[in-house]
Amino acid sequence: MIERRIGRAAILLLAAVLLAAGQAGMAPSRKAAAPPPSASTGGETDSANPLGATPAETSTDRYELNWLTDHYNAGTAAIVDARPLENFVAGHIPGATHLPFEDFLSGKPKQLDYLPPDQPIIVYCDGGDCDASHKVKKMLHEFDFAEVYVFVPGYPAWRDAGLAVEQGTPETLP
Amino acid sequence: MNRSSTGVSVGSLVARLATAGVLLLAGYTKLQGGPTAFALAIESFELVPGRLLLPVAYFLPWFEIVIAAALILGVWARESAALATAMLAAFTLGLASVLVRGLDVDCGCFGGLFGESKVSWASIARNTVFIAIAAVPVWLGGGRFALTRESDSSPGAA
Numbered sequence: 433m434i435e436r437r438i439g440r441a442a443i444l445l446l447a448a449v450l451l452a453a454g455q456a457g458m459a460p461s462r463k464a465a466a467p468p469p470s471a472s473t474g475g476e477t478d479s480a481n482p483l484g485a486t487p488a489e490t491s492t493d494r495y496e497l498n499w500l501t502d503h504y505n506a507g508t509a510a511i512v513d514a515r516p517l518e519n520f521v522a523g524h525i526p527g528a529t530h531l532p533f534e535d536f537l538s539g540k541p542k543q544l545d546y547l548p549p550d551q552p553i554i555v556y557c558d559g560g561d562c563d564a565s566h567k568v569k570k571m572l573h574e575f576d577f578a579e580v581y582v583f584v585p586g587y588p589a590w591r592d593a594g595l596a597v598e599q600g601t602p603e604t605l606p
Numbered sequence: 607m608n609r610s611s612t613g614v615s616v617g618s619l620v621a622r623l624a625t626a627g628v629l630l631l632a633g634y635t636k637l638q639g640g641p642t643a644f645a646l647a648i649e650s651f652e653l654v655p656g657r658l659l660l661p662v663a664y665f666l667p668w669f670e671i672v673i674a675a676a677l678i679l680g681v682w683a684r685e686s687a688a689l690a691t692a693m694l695a696a697f698t699l700g701l702a703s704v705l706v707r708g709l710d711v712d713c714g715c716f717g718g719l720f721g722e723s724k725v726s727w728a729s730i731a732r733n734t735v736f737i738a739i740a741a742v743p744v745w746l747g748g749g750r751f752a753l754t755r756e757s758d759s760s761p762g763a764a
Binding site for chain 2 (some may be wrong): 437440441444445446447449452453455456534535536537538539567569571574587
């Protein structure tokens with residue numbers, strides 16, 4: 433009797449799986465947004481420890497704007513903007529890759545192919561209560577990007593310091 | 607059928623339909639919001655690995671609806687109710703873990719239909735009531751108007 437009950441429960445589960453698969457199969461695929469040619473990703477780096485962090489400090493939060501600008505200017509890290517598209521379009525750090533958390537929900541985002549796997553990544557969002565950058569950091573770890581930092585003050589700190597900003601949509605990948 | 611068994615049968619029917627209503631509402635509101643929004647709601651609980659968020663977000667609403675449909679029709683009522691009870695218990699454990707960890711998380715349980723925004727102990731109390739109701743057909747069987755009947759569906763049969 434117990435086998436029959438388990439079988440019935442399995443059939444109900446299977447029905448739900450099939451319906452969910454059908455819905456997922458009908459969902460429109462989204463095109464990922466390509467990163468623009470990046471001034472921040474092309475520099476020479478010390479691949480062993482490019483941001484001067486100890487192993488214990490990797491993937492931790494950073495608060496100093498100088499820390500970000502130093503590595504931005506030296507091109508020693510890739511910059512990732514984790515904010516929604518409308519915020520990115522309104523203004524972002526020049527050369528930043530637009531990579532919101534939602535892009536991970538459809539599998540591996542194409543933007544990851546453009547991020548240097550052996551280079552540190554600095555993620556930012558809107559500062560304050562914004563936790564999008566931490567979510568993106570977590571996902572980057574899942575895709576084997578080992579050294580990921582969050583610039584906690586986010587885009588407002590960069591913009592309010594009068595540093596160069598860029599506007600417009602990211603390029604679309606094929 | 608004596609008066610006692612009639613009461614049991616009707617009680618089981620009411621519990622079955624009540625549970626189905628809860629699951630149908632929960633599943634429908636999740637489908638209306640779309641899988642991405644639900645995946646983000648799941649993510650905030652910090653319990654599901656990132657790569658599983660979207661599969662879970664696709665699966666759960668349909669699971670709720672399939673179970674609800676089975677309960678409404680009275681098809682395999684014990685099994686359907688057992689799955690509903692297990693699912694509600696899992697949700698409740700998730701809610702409790704959010705409170706224990708001190709996370710400030712939107713419940714996202716019924717698309718905000720009940721004016722509920724954040725996970726609270728009231729959410730857990732509500733779910734506990736749902737679990738108790740969902741467990742009734744597990745114990746008593748499908749009750750009246752169930753499409754499938756079992757030889758062991760009498761009250762108390764395991």
